[in-house]
Amino acid sequence: MNVKYFPDTDTALIEFSDKEVYETREINENILVDFDRDGKIVSMTIEHAKENAQFPHFSYTEVTEQVLKQSA
Numbered sequence: 001m002n003v004k005y006f007p008d009t010d011t012a013l014i015e016f017s018d019k020e021v022y023e024t025r026e027i028n029e030n031i032l033v034d035f036d037r038d039g040k041i042v043s044m045t046i047e048h049a050k051e052n053a054q055f056p057h058f059s060y061t062e063v064t065e066q067v068l069k070q071s072a
Contacts, residue, residue, distance in 0.1 A: 005049065012049035016041050 002015040019036040021043070026032055030047040046053045 010047070010049050010051075012046040012053055014044045014046075016043060018042075 002013075004013045004015070005011070006013070017036070017040070019040070019042050021034040022037040023035045024032055025035065030052050032045040034042040034044070036042050
């Protein structure tokens, strides 16, 4: 997965795979989701990302079974 932020347009692009986009669906006027031919998400574009997704305040945490057991 790749996350790209374009400050000049305040746009975030989250790429889940490198498959070819077959269809784009507009969730609302600021969020677009791209799907491959099998209906799996390829990417998501978020316009006005600072307001709509609190970018650039972004963090990533991979939650594993071990982490879940430690926090229990």
